[in-house]
Structures are given as C-alpha cells and as structure tokens.
Amino acid sequence: MSELSVRLRPVAEDDLVMFRRFATEPGLIGLDWTGFRDAQAPARRFAADGYLGTQDSRLLVEVEPDEVAAGFVSWALRDFGGPTKHWEIGIALLPEWRGRGIGWRAQAMLCDYLFRHTPFQRIQAGTHPENIAEQKSLVKAGFHLEGVVRACEFRDGRWCDGYLYSRLRDDPGPA
Numbered sequence: 001m002s003e004l005s006v007r008l009r010p011v012a013e014d015d016l017v018m019f020r021r022f023a024t025e026p027g028l029i030g031l032d033w034t035g036f037r038d039a040q041a042p043a044r045r046f047a048a049d050g051y052l053g054t055q056d057s058r059l060l061v062e063v064e065p066d067e068v069a070a071g072f073v074s075w076a077l078r079d080f081g082g083p084t085k086h087w088e089i090g091i092a093l094l095p096e097w098r099g100r101g102i103g104w105r106a107q108a109m110l111c112d113y114l115f116r117h118t119p120f121q122r123i124q125a126g127t128h129p130e131n132i133a134e135q136k137s138l139v140k141a142g143f144h145l146e147g148v149v150r151a152c153e154f155r156d157g158r159w160c161d162g163y164l165y166s167r168l169r170d171d172p173g174p175a
C-alpha cells in the first residue's frame with residue numbers, strides 16, 4: 001500500500017457530522033467510549049471558537065490528495081497542581097483509516113505544531129494498556145513511556161490503569 005499523505009487543518013462545519021458520530025455511536029471512538037455525549041455540543045463549540053481555544057483545541061486529520069477527513073487530534077492544558085502547564089494530546093481516527101500509518105504521523109505533526117507555536121516544554125499523552133496501536137504510534141511519534149497510572153479511569157464497568165507517555169521539546173522527533 002502506498003504511503004498516505006496527512007495534513008492537519010482547522011475544523012470546518014462539515015466535520016461536525018463526524019464529531020456527532022463519535023459522541024453518539026457506541027464504541028466508534030474506541031476504548032475512550034464512556035457513554036453517550038451531547039450531540040449538540042460540537043455545533044455549540046464550533047460556533048464559539050471553531051475548536052481553537054486557549055484551554056483546549058482540535059484540528060482535523062485530513063488525508064490527501066482527496067482531502068478526506070480521517071479523524072481529529074486534540075490538545076488541552078494540564079498541570080500537576082502548580083503554575084506550570086503542559087499540553088495533553090489525544091487522537092481519534094475513523095475505523096476505516098486506522099492501521100495505515102496516519103495516527104503516528106498526525107501525532108508527530110501535532111507535536112511539531114505545538115512546539116512551534118507555543119512555548120511549552122512538555123506534551124503528554126495517556127493511553128490504555130490494551131491499546132497497542134496507540135502505544136506504538138506514540139513511540140513512533142517520539143514519545144517515551146513514563147509509567148503506569150493505576151486506576152485512573154472508570155471505563156466499561158471497572159476501574160482501569162493507564163499508560164502515561166511524554167515528549168519533551170528537546171526529545172528527538174521521528175526521522
């Protein structure tokens with residue numbers, strides 16, 4: 001299969017259909033499914049700031065040359081209780097676009113974008129012990145495993161551990 005070309009772009013009104021699907025189709029988003037979400041929330045958020053805010057944001061993951069919307073990446077400000085902030089990123093691709101080399105590229109591109117346009121030192125990402133695709137994607141995008149965060153989320157009827165990864169500004173990115 002030939003290598004797909006990926007780009008990140010601002011969210012457009014047509015993308016809200018996909019966001020509503022992730023909010024209302026059980027399991028479409030993968031292991032991050034935690035029950036139904038407000039289907040009108042994407043339209044409200046888009047009207048407010050186009051999903052580009054100071055605290056959290058999204059960009060669309062688009063596959064060229066046909067400019068097909070494959071999913072989205074997100075980032076949000078986090079801290080460990082003090083004044084210092086860092087970014088936490090996330091990603092969700094539609095099932096038909098998974099396993100084709102888009103996920104790790106999109107997350108590497110998002111790191112480049114955040115390190116270029118914001119002064120933060122640390123970008124972190126959490127994932128699930130059973131999410132091998134995301135674990136491999138993060139490592140390919142230049143992230144390092146920091147450890148296991150025990151019982152950090154209630155999901156699918158039980159408390160689950162998470163894996164925490166980070167990429168620092170000075171860490172080498174993918175070749």
Ligand SMILES: CC(C)(COP(=O)(O)OP(=O)(O)OC[C@H]1O[C@@H](n2cnc3c(N)ncnc32)[C@H](O)[C@@H]1OP(=O)(O)O)[C@@H](O)C(=O)NCCC(=O)NCCS
Pocket residue numbers: 029030031032071091092093094097098099100101102103104105126127128131132133134136137140
């Ligand atoms: C997780 C996700 C972003 C990964 O992106 P992707 O485009 O599917 O993954 P890539 O094609 O970039 O693959 C990256 C690596 O993972 C491997 N991989 C991909 N899918 C895999 C799978 N289902 N099982 C095991 N390994 C997998 C690839 O082989 C590649 O490793 P390699 O270079 O050593 O061969 C994507 O699958 C997705 O959106 N899943 C649903 C939402 C989700 O889980 N988001 C993350 C929540 S923490």
